[in-house]
Amino acid sequence: MAELPVELCARIFRLLGANDLTSLSRVSQAFQTEAEHLLYQSVALSKISESSRLLSWCNAVAHCERRAARVNTLRFPTVFKLPPQETSTDLTHTSISQAFKAMVNLKALYVESAERGVEFHPSLRPSTFDNCEFRLVELVGDLPGFTVDEIWTLLSSQPDIHYWVPGQAFTMSLDVSSFPPDVLPQLRDLLFIRPGLTKHLAGRPIRRLSWLFYLQETQIIGLPQSISIAQATIPDLRLFRDTLSELYIMNHLEEGFSVLEVVALVAEYAPRLRTLTIRSEGSDCAIPEVEHSQLVQAISSFKQLDTLALEVEMLVLHLFNNTPISSDDPLEQDPFWSGLSPVHCREVATSLMVSCPSLRTVSFPLQNPSGTSKNPCYTRTVNGEAKLVGFDLVDTTSWWMK
Secondary structure (H helix, E strand, O other), rough: OOOOHHHHHHHHHOOOOOOHHHHOOOOOOHHHHHHHHHHHHEOOOOOOOOOHHHHHHHHHHHOOOOHHHHHEEEEOOOEEEOOOOOOOOHHHHHHHHHHHHHOOOOOEEEEOOOOOOOOEEOOOOOHHOOOOOOOOOOEEEEEOOOOOOHHHHHHHOOOOOEEOOOOOHHHOOOOOOOOOOOOOOOOOOOEEEHHHHHHHOOOOOOEEEEEOOOOOHHHHHHHHHHHHHHHHHHHHHHHHHEEEEEEEEEEOHHHHHOOHHHHHHHHHHHHOOOEEEEEOOHHHEEOOOOEEEEEEEOOOOOOOEEEEEOOOHHHHOOOOOOOOOOOOOOHHHOOOHHOOHHHHHHHHHHHHHHHHOOOOEEOOOEOOOOEEEEOOOEEEOOOEEEEEEOOOOOOOOOOOOO
């Protein structure tokens, strides 16, 4: 293997699992360099809850400067559990702090865990970040060991963060009513489950925004007030109209806040968007056939929209009347179309593209009579009409579902 070209060796190493890479790292210095690069550049520990395993990894990093310097992305557990015979978390927290201080090149920190219960302890404390040299650019997840003020302090100490997903517990806390003006000056990508707070981030160069109008909020303040807040929130998009290019809205407020209303408001206050995704689930959220012309009119207000993904049932797709069902296009002869009219669906996509000359890609969900669901994807042809290019091709979630 030593006689193989470097590029081929690197490709082989990328196909191996952690155990094989660990074994190869002991073969030679060259193998160690390549194996440790893959083992430590992006580390996933979020499924580890036992303090002993967490200690083992933290000690391996804290006591080896070479390994620690390789860590660029870290998925760390929100909480950990002590062995039955232990009562103090000091040893584990000390080891975690030492590892964090050693990881001088850490850029992305994802704090995540599915574990819950009184027997679990927060993995990170405010003191974990004391005297750390790394400069984060991505921060995701809950920090249950922090007060709101301690989170502000952490964010103030990391001015390079451009991607932030605050945890649910922090975001939904009633103690969070505004943001200090000095935090997150470089914020560009943001996922919020409490969109009404976005206005406090005015002045940041936000380019991609994901809003979740969340059911949990309705349990706290009630559905009518949640709808009122959502309706009042979308006008805040004008605060970012010079930078915002992509918007993803997941609407769980059901029929109280219709897709048509959302599109019309977004078009009014963010007409220069380039990518828009709106997702609503449930039959109560479907767009009625009689509202399709209004939807087309609302889409026409966008000036630079390039990609539109409507993740919501559109009843007009099933009302093809006298439109031919058969087509000469091979993709429109797919068995999926049984009982549907691919010609009619193409015409619906064309109507959206005609209304908005900048629109080049349209995608929407469709379910055939047998229950199979797909997302037909259409692109604009030279004559301005829509053409089916495949199914499930448009992904507008990859930047925030990391």
